[in-house]
Each structure stands twice: as structure tokens, then as C-alpha cells.
Amino acid sequence: MRLLLLSNSTAPGHGPLEHAREEIADALGGARRMLFVPYAQADHDAYTAAIAGALAPLGVEVRGAHTADRPAALLEEADAVFIGGGNSFRLLTALHRHGLIPAIRAKVAAGALYMGSSAGTNMACPTLRTTNDMPIVQPPSFDALGLVPFQINPHYLDPVPGSTHMGETRAKRIAEFHEENDVPVLGLREGTWVRADQGRLTLGGVAAGAVLFGRGLAPVEYGPGADLSALLHTEPAFDSPLG
Structure with a gap:
């Protein structure tokens, strides 16, 4: 299975996908026909045009x-499929x-x-449950593509030392997820991605x-080039019903 899962599509000071262009080119190989899925945003034409220009x-x-x-019929003519970011609930609803x-x-x-990228990366997971987005629509199920386990x-944002913000940090929200589910969660910081190819999963991007x-485990930091292949052999355990 060949996957390239980006935390974000646009980095500060760069155009869409520019920060990951070399990685995208390498992952594509000889692929030249891409189906872009723009349903995470409202203006499908403009979003598709932006991605077409970037690639x-x-x-x-x-x-x-x-x-x-x-x-779905357009997939027959495509060598690759790219699902862009936006609202994950709207996106998953459209995919179903x-x-x-x-x-x-x-x-x-x-x-x-x-x-x-972003919401499109969420879609590669078993479920929608670790998105950052508001549920602006209700999908028929939280089940996503399940391309990774x-x-x-x-x-992903680290807690800010000395912050007076009283809402949950991202780490706290992930801890709440682990109160109900025993599934690893990889927090991808801005400018990072994971790539799967030939059974290996590698972390790439910025430093x-x-x-x-993990449930009951201390968080573990990884830098670019880290081999995360063990995650591909995870056995998901969701303690409450999907959907």
C-alpha cells in the first residue's frame, strides 16, 4: 500500500503543497493522472484549481x-487519489x-x-475520532477508509507553557480519546508527514x-526519518461502537 499523509497542505511562506513537493514527486513515481477529492471545502471548483496549479x-x-x-467511476482513469483538507465531518459525509x-x-x-492532507489524512485512519474539526454536519458513520490501523x-500543537487558556490542550483531547479507545494516535506537527511504501512507514518533514x-503510555517523540513501521501492525481496539 502506497500512502503519503501530510499534516497540512500549505506551510508559512510557501504555496499549496510546495513544502512537500519533492516528497510528492517521489511518491508519485510515474503517476500522472490524479483524482482530487475536494469535498472538505465548500467551493469545489476553486479548491481543485488550486491543487491542479500546485501539481x-x-x-x-x-x-x-x-x-x-x-x-467513483473517475477512479478507473486515475493513477493516484488525493483527498484535501477542510472540514472532516463534511468530507466524510460526502465520501459515504x-x-x-x-x-x-x-x-x-x-x-x-x-x-x-489534514482532513484527507484523517480519512486514512479507521475512524474520524481524532479530527480537530467541528461537527458541522452528521456523517452516517464515523468509519473512515481504514488504510492504516x-x-x-x-x-498537532504542543501545550504552551504558561498559557492562561482554560480549554483542553490537544494532548488532553487525545488522552480523553484513550479513556475510551486503545488505539495509538500519531500527532503530526505542521510541516510533517508519514509515507508508507512496501510495508514500511517513515516520518518525514520538518525537524x-x-x-x-498510547493508552497508559508516556508520549514518545520522533524526528524526520524515523521508522514507524510497527504502527502498521496495530490492532485497533475501539471500546465504544463506531458511528
């Missing part, structure tokens, strides 16, 4: 899933509505590259790296 220097032809009555959950799973199992928290949370 044009790589010689990639981008088509938006929203341009067909049956978006258009029958894209089983279609994308099958396409990736057949060897196509799956790329995700662990959870990811994109845009800030990522932090791994």
Missing part, C-alpha cells in the same frame, strides 16, 4: 471528483454519500497512491517531527 510543475493532470455524477469509501479502498489496494491527529500517544 502542474510535476506534470500531474488533476481532475476533481465533483465533476462527475458518479465520482458518493460511495467513495469502498471505491477508494479498492483502488489503493490495487496499487494506486493515496495522498491526504492507527489514528492521526494532524496539525519538529511528531509525537506518538
Whole structure:
């Protein structure tokens, strides 16, 4: 299974996907036809155009899933699929509505590259449960694509020492997740990503790296280049019903 899961699509001082362009080019290999899934944002045309412009220097032809009555049919012509960021609840609702959950799973199992950023990275997990987003719509289920057996928290933010903010930190919210579920959660800081290829999972991106949370375990820090392949063999244990 070939995966490239980005914490974010745009980094400060860079255009869309520019900070990860070399990694994207390498992950794509010879793939030149990409299906882009823009449902996490409201303006599908503008979002697709922005991604098409960002990938044009790589010689990639981008088509938006929203341009067909049956978006899943467009997967037949694609070498890769990319799900962009925005609101995860809106995105997952659309994936279920258009029958894209089983279609994308099958396409990736057949060897196509799956790329995700932010909400699209959430979609690669077993469930929606570690998103940062507000539930602006209600999906029929929290079940996502399940391309990896662990959870990811994109845009992970460390607690700020001396902060007077009284709301939950990201670490606290993940701890609450582990009160109900025994599944590892990888907190991907801005500018980082994980890439899966040939059974190996590697952390890439900026020096800030990522932090791994487990139920009853102290958080573990990882830097770029870390081998996280053991996470691919996780057996998810969700203590409350999905959906």
C-alpha cells in the first residue's frame, strides 16, 4: 500500500503543497493522472484549481471528483487519489454519500497512491475520532477508509507553557480519546508527514517531527526519518461502537 499523509497542505511562506513537493514527486513515481477529492471545502471548483496549479510543475493532470455524477467511476482513469483538507465531518459525509469509501479502498489496494492532507489524512485512519474539526454536519458513520490501523491527529500543537487558556490542550483531547479507545494516535506537527511504501512507514518533514500517544503510555517523540513501521501492525481496539 502506497500512502503519503501530510499534516497540512500549505506551510508559512510557501504555496499549496510546495513544502512537500519533492516528497510528492517521489511518491508519485510515474503517476500522472490524479483524482482530487475536494469535498472538505465548500467551493469545489476553486479548491481543485488550486491543487491542479500546485501539481502542474510535476506534470500531474488533476481532475476533481465533483465533476462527475458518479465520482467513483473517475477512479478507473486515475493513477493516484488525493483527498484535501477542510472540514472532516463534511468530507466524510460526502465520501459515504458518493460511495467513495469502498471505491477508494479498492483502488489503493490495487496499487494506486493515496495522498491526504489534514482532513484527507484523517480519512486514512479507521475512524474520524481524532479530527480537530467541528461537527458541522452528521456523517452516517464515523468509519473512515481504514488504510492504516492507527489514528492521526494532524496539525498537532504542543501545550504552551504558561498559557492562561482554560480549554483542553490537544494532548488532553487525545488522552480523553484513550479513556475510551486503545488505539495509538500519531500527532503530526505542521510541516510533517508519514509515507508508507512496501510495508514500511517513515516520518518525514520538518525537524519538529511528531509525537506518538498510547493508552497508559508516556508520549514518545520522533524526528524526520524515523521508522514507524510497527504502527502498521496495530490492532485497533475501539471500546465504544463506531458511528
